Amino acid sequence: MKIAVIGAGYVGLVSGACLAEFGFDVFCVDQDARRVDELNAGRVPIHEAGLDNLVHGNMRAGRLHFTTELKSAVSHAEAIFIAVSTPTRRGDDAADLAYVHQAASQIAETLDGYSVIITKSTVPVGTARKLKEQIRALRPDAEFDVAANPEFLREGSAVDDFLRPDRIVVGSESKRAQEILRRIYQPITMTGAPLIFTDFESAELIKYAANGYLAMRLAFVNQLADLCEKVGGDIAVVAKGIGHDKRIGHHYLQPGPGFGGSCFPKDTRALAATAREAGAPFSVIEAVVGANDKRKGALFARVSKALEGTVAGKRIAILGLAFKAETDDLREAPAIDLVPALAQAGAAVIAYDPVVRSNGNRAFAGVEWAKTAYGAAKGADVVIVLTEWNEFRGLDLSKLAKSMRRPLMLDLRNLYSIAEIAKTPFTYHSLGRHTIRPLMPAKAS
Numbered sequence: 001m002k003i004a005v006i007g008a009g010y011v012g013l014v015s016g017a018c019l020a021e022f023g024f025d026v027f028c029v030d031q032d033a034r035r036v037d038e039l040n041a042g043r044v045p046i047h048e049a050g051l052d053n054l055v056h057g058n059m060r061a062g063r064l065h066f067t068t069e070l071k072s073a074v075s076h077a078e079a080i081f082i083a084v085s086t087p088t089r090r091g092d093d094a095a096d097l098a099y100v101h102q103a104a105s106q107i108a109e110t111l112d113g114y115s116v117i118i119t120k121s122t123v124p125v126g127t128a129r130k131l132k133e134q135i136r137a138l139r140p141d142a143e144f145d146v147a148a149n150p151e152f153l154r155e156g157s158a159v160d161d162f163l164r165p166d167r168i169v170v171g172s173e174s175k176r177a178q179e180i181l182r183r184i185y186q187p188i189t190m191t192g193a194p195l196i197f198t199d200f201e202s203a204e205l206i207k208y209a210a211n212g213y214l215a216m217r218l219a220f221v222n223q224l225a226d227l228c229e230k231v232g233g234d235i236a237v238v239a240k241g242i243g244h245d246k247r248i249g250h251h252y253l254q255p256g257p258g259f260g261g262s263c264f265p266k267d268t269r270a271l272a273a274t275a276r277e278a279g280a281p282f283s284v285i286e287a288v289v290g291a292n293d294k295r296k297g298a299l300f301a302r303v304s305k306a307l308e309g310t311v312a313g314k315r316i317a318i319l320g321l322a323f324k325a326e327t328d329d330l331r332e333a334p335a336i337d338l339v340p341a342l343a344q345a346g347a348a349v350i351a352y353d354p355v356v357r358s359n360g361n362r363a364f365a366g367v368e369w370a371k372t373a374y375g376a377a378k379g380a381d382v383v384i385v386l387t388e389w390n391e392f393r394g395l396d397l398s399k400l401a402k403s404m405r406r407p408l409m410l411d412l413r414n415l416y417s418i419a420e421i422a423k424t425p426f427t428y429h430s431l432g433r434h435t436i437r438p439l440m441p442a443k444a445s
């Protein structure tokens, strides 16, 4: 079966490579010629475990192709996945569907035989139905169906999540489209993942509801950590205590600097916007959006407070810039707001991330880049842990502390146990746990 995937970003590239691995002939289209050139030269532009091997292997096998030419990719494809971005619309919180509608128009122009056009992008309820009308209006003669097939992969484990999903959701009004999607996903459903067929609207809502619910858990645990800071109690123990309740579970109960990434912030805003527009305000999700914005906005004050009120003239080491571990994605990462705020207030920022590079990102103008965590900490007044990279868990904390101007740490991921930190010279601030006071006096400046 020939499959076209429009958009070769995080979702399109991972989906395309995995579908090629199943043996389909996959054509990934991207309008970004540089990205396509890089991919054709064998360079995978995103950091995702297992993706390089999958891309290279399937390119070599002749099953995975990259092109800017939508027409040739879509021609005679039985399935066409739309995996383009759906960012927050300028001026309001709704999802901007310009790329999706643009891709749909381009596909419509090219249809030459039956195809099922599948939205894999996260799109608001009503989109699949609108796309069907849009394509029908452009090509009354064409033979096609539309299906809504939201993607649930997580960055950092995207390949594994695509190959071993908890479920596959397909919204469709056509048996023919359902059969094609059943064939496409057979290698996954064979191993037990349920394939849920539903209507367009339910499929679209499932995606936003899932992200909204997970974001809500994060906002909940973050505020619970704040409460622990005020009244005592250890958030790690409290989270464990509630997580053992089978009705609750342990996932998404780790406090952090505020959720970021390309999905939760924009999808919660879009869900709230959809609900407002529909006259069924989703006040719980509105509160999640507000709580998260406030949390990220308060990070600067948190750093300032740990440094006795001012960051000016301080050397601040940041460990981890990506919005979470195992990815190089910076979209809506807490670092994107915090780093420029620190620099603007007169701090010198030294950053280390295992995979993120400056790449001319304006948020990181003036930042000094270290090659290791130890290099970043050298001579610093404070180390801030912003991303929960595994390699930070194994750092020699005494060595790190000794190289600093003064051993102060702000751990915004609660990576270290209090017992472990107590053996080091660190003054240690984490989230929702007790602050550890220094066991040794700070070095004179």
Ligand SMILES: NC(=O)c1ccc[n+]([C@@H]2O[C@H](COP(=O)([O-])OP(=O)(O)OC[C@H]3O[C@@H](n4cnc5c(N)ncnc54)[C@H](O)[C@@H]3O)[C@@H](O)[C@H]2O)c1
Pocket (backbone or CB within 6 Å): 006, 007, 008, 009, 010, 011, 012, 029, 030, 031, 032, 035, 083, 084, 085, 086, 099, 102, 103, 106, 120, 121, 122, 123, 151, 152, 153, 154, 155, 262, 263
């Ligand atoms: N990133 C994730 O973890 C994730 C997970 C699940 C769902 N999603 C959803 O999947 C969609 C894509 O997200 P992403 O992170 O992969 O985005 P991305 O920005 O990484 O990739 C989108 C790609 O589409 C290309 N593009 C846009 N319009 C095009 C067109 N008309 N023709 C060809 N190429 C076009 C862009 O050049 C870009 O490379 C979004 O709706 C997102 O919400 C993302």
